[in-house]
Amino acid sequence: MIEVKNLTKSYGNKQAVNDISFTVNQGEILGFLGPNGAGKSTTMNILTGYISSTSGTAKIDGHDILDEPQEAKKHIGYLPEHPPLYLDMTVQEYLEFVYQLKKARQPMKAHIDDICRRVKITNVQKRIIKNLSKGYRQRVGLAQALIGNPEVLILDEPTVGLDPKQIIEIRNLIKTLGERHTIILSSHILPEVQAVCDRVIVINKGKIVADDTAENLSRSLTDDFRYIARIEGPEEEVEKLLNGISGLKEVQPLGQKEPGVYEFSLEADPGSDIRRDLFKRLTERNYPLLGLKTTELTLEDIFLQLTQDSSSDKSKDGGNQ
Amino acid sequence: MLAILKREMSNYFTSPIGYIFLAVFYFFSGMFFTSVLAANTTDITYVFSSLFTVLVFIIPLLTMRSMSEEKKQKTDQLLLTAPISLGSLVLGKFLAAFLMYCIAVSVTVVYALILAAFATPEWMVVIGNILGALLLGAALIAIGVFISSLTENQLIAAVGSFAVMMFILMIDGFASLISNTFIASIVSTLSFMTRYNNFVTGILNISDLLFFLSFAVVFIYLTVRVLEKRRWG
Structure with a gap:
C-alpha cells in the first residue's frame, strides 16, 4: 500500500x-x-x-x-x-x-x-x-x-x-x-x-x-536489567553486600527513603537475572527487601540499547580476552 | 477550487476585512459620484479616474491574508496535501478576492442607473470604464496574492503590496525622471495608469486588455511557483 x-x-x-x-x-x-x-x-x-x-x-x-x-x-x-x-x-x-x-x-x-x-x-x-x-x-x-x-x-x-x-x-x-x-x-x-x-x-x-x-x-x-531495590538495613553494609552479587554491573545508592530504609539503583549485566540471588543474600543477612521494581525504559534507553546491540556483539569477543 | 473560493468568501464576511473593504470603497466612490452629480453631468468617468488611488490602499486589505495566514496557521498543510492542484488552489484564492472586488465595483452600475434617471449617459463608455476597473483590479489582486505568498506575516504582505502598488501608481512619474529615453520608454510601457486611462476615456484597446490580463496570469503563475518552490526548500 x-x-x-x-x-x-x-x-x-x-x-x-x-x-x-x-x-x-x-x-x-x-x-x-x-x-x-x-x-x-x-x-x-x-x-x-x-x-x-x-x-x-x-x-x-x-x-x-x-x-x-x-x-x-x-x-x-x-x-x-x-x-x-x-x-x-x-x-x-x-x-x-x-x-x-x-x-x-x-x-x-x-x-x-x-x-x-x-x-x-x-x-x-x-x-x-x-x-x-x-x-x-x-x-x-x-x-x-x-x-x-x-x-x-x-x-x-x-x-x-x-x-x-x-x-x-x-x-x-x-x-x-x-x-x-x-x-x-x-x-x-x-x-x-x-x-x-x-x-x-x-x-x-x-x-x-x-x-x-x-x-x-x-x-x-523488556529484557530488563535495571532495577530499583528498596532495602531496610545500614546503607553501607547493604551496598557492600550488593556489590558481591555476581552479574551485577553497577550499584548506585539513591538515599534514605523511609527511616532506616534505603533505595539502590541496580544495573545487571544483560542476560543475567540477579533477582533470586539478590533475595537469597538479603534474607541470609536479614535485610528485608521492601520493594523491587524494574525501571521503565525511556526512549533514550531504547536507542542506546538498539545501537548498543550491534556494537555489543562485536565487543563480546574482545571482552573475554 | 470552488471549496476554497467559498471558504474565502465566507472568511471575508465573518471577519471585518470584507466590510471594511466594501465600506471604504463605497465611501470614496460615493464621494466621487457626488461631485459628478454636483457638476450636473452624465459623465461618470471622474469616479473611475479617481478610483486607482483608492485601490492602492484597499486591495492589499483583500489579499494580505490569502496566502500568508494559511502558512502561519499551518492550514496550508491541509490545502497542500488535499487532492487538488496548486493552480486551482491559487486560482480559488484569487477569484475570491476578485469576486469581493466585483461586489465593490458593482456599485458603479447603480451610479450609472442614477445618472440614467436624469439623462442618458454614454453606455459604451460606462461599460468600458467598468471593464477597465475590473481588469485593473484583477492585475492588482494577482500581485497582492503573490506578495502574500512570500511571507507568513499578513502585515508585511499588506505593507509590501501597498508599496508595490504605490510604485505602480506613480510609475509615470518615475519614467519622466529617467533621462535615457530607451529605458524611460520601457518603464512607461509598464504604466498601469496610461493603460487604465485609455479605458476611462472610452478607448478600448485590445493591447490594454491583454496587458492587464497577462499581468494577472503571470502573477497567479508566479504564486504557484512560490508554493512549488517552498516544497523543495
Whole structure:
C-alpha cells in the first residue's frame, strides 16, 4: 500500500531523513517511534506530498507522490503535528469545507455526522473551533483526516494534548480504524506504539534503527536489567553486600527513603537475572527487601540499547580476552 | 477550487476585512459620484479616474491574508496535501478576492442607473470604464496574492503590496525622471495608469486588455511557483 524507497531529505548540510526505506501492507498499523527531531514529521510530510524529498521515492497505492500527486493524495488522510484548523469556522463548517476540498463522494451530511460520532465531537459540531480545547481540536483534526474515507491514514502524534481517558479512546478508535485502513502513526511514547501498532519502526537522527513487530521489539526491549531495590538495613553494609552479587554491573545508592530504609539503583549485566540471588543474600543477612521494581525504559534507553546491540556483539569477543 | 473560493468568501464576511473593504470603497466612490452629480453631468468617468488611488490602499486589505495566514496557521498543510492542484488552489484564492472586488465595483452600475434617471449617459463608455476597473483590479489582486505568498506575516504582505502598488501608481512619474529615453520608454510601457486611462476615456484597446490580463496570469503563475518552490526548500 505504501512503498518508500531510499527517501532522503536534507536541509542544507543537515539531513533530516537519511535513506529510509520501508513498505506498509494493506490493513497494517505501522508505528513510527522516535524522539523529537528524529525525522518522523519530515517523513510524514514527504509521504503526504506537503514537502518533497531530496531523493528517493514514495508510492501510495502504486501512485508516486511526486509524479501523480493528486492521485496519490486521494488515498491519504493526514493529521499533521499541528491540526490544520481554521479557527474562525465552526466544526461543521470546517468539515464541510474539507469534504468539498477533498471532493468526497459519500453523502455529505451522513458522512460528517458519522465521523463526528466516531471521534466523539458531535456535541461540539456547532461550536467555533477557536473556542475548543486542545483535546477537541486534536479530534477535529482526526475527523478531518477521516473525511472521504481514505485507504491510508497518516497520523502525526495523534494523542498529543489529550487527557488519559481521551488517549485510550483515540487509541481504541485507531485500532478499529486499522481494520479498514492502512495506518502510519508517529509517537514518542513506547507503550502507545506497542498498544496500537502491528509493526514498529524506530527512527533516530533520520535513520531507521529498528523495524520489527511490536511484540518482538518489546520482547527484546523488556529484557530488563535495571532495577530499583528498596532495602531496610545500614546503607553501607547493604551496598557492600550488593556489590558481591555476581552479574551485577553497577550499584548506585539513591538515599534514605523511609527511616532506616534505603533505595539502590541496580544495573545487571544483560542476560543475567540477579533477582533470586539478590533475595537469597538479603534474607541470609536479614535485610528485608521492601520493594523491587524494574525501571521503565525511556526512549533514550531504547536507542542506546538498539545501537548498543550491534556494537555489543562485536565487543563480546574482545571482552573475554 | 470552488471549496476554497467559498471558504474565502465566507472568511471575508465573518471577519471585518470584507466590510471594511466594501465600506471604504463605497465611501470614496460615493464621494466621487457626488461631485459628478454636483457638476450636473452624465459623465461618470471622474469616479473611475479617481478610483486607482483608492485601490492602492484597499486591495492589499483583500489579499494580505490569502496566502500568508494559511502558512502561519499551518492550514496550508491541509490545502497542500488535499487532492487538488496548486493552480486551482491559487486560482480559488484569487477569484475570491476578485469576486469581493466585483461586489465593490458593482456599485458603479447603480451610479450609472442614477445618472440614467436624469439623462442618458454614454453606455459604451460606462461599460468600458467598468471593464477597465475590473481588469485593473484583477492585475492588482494577482500581485497582492503573490506578495502574500512570500511571507507568513499578513502585515508585511499588506505593507509590501501597498508599496508595490504605490510604485505602480506613480510609475509615470518615475519614467519622466529617467533621462535615457530607451529605458524611460520601457518603464512607461509598464504604466498601469496610461493603460487604465485609455479605458476611462472610452478607448478600448485590445493591447490594454491583454496587458492587464497577462499581468494577472503571470502573477497567479508566479504564486504557484512560490508554493512549488517552498516544497523543495
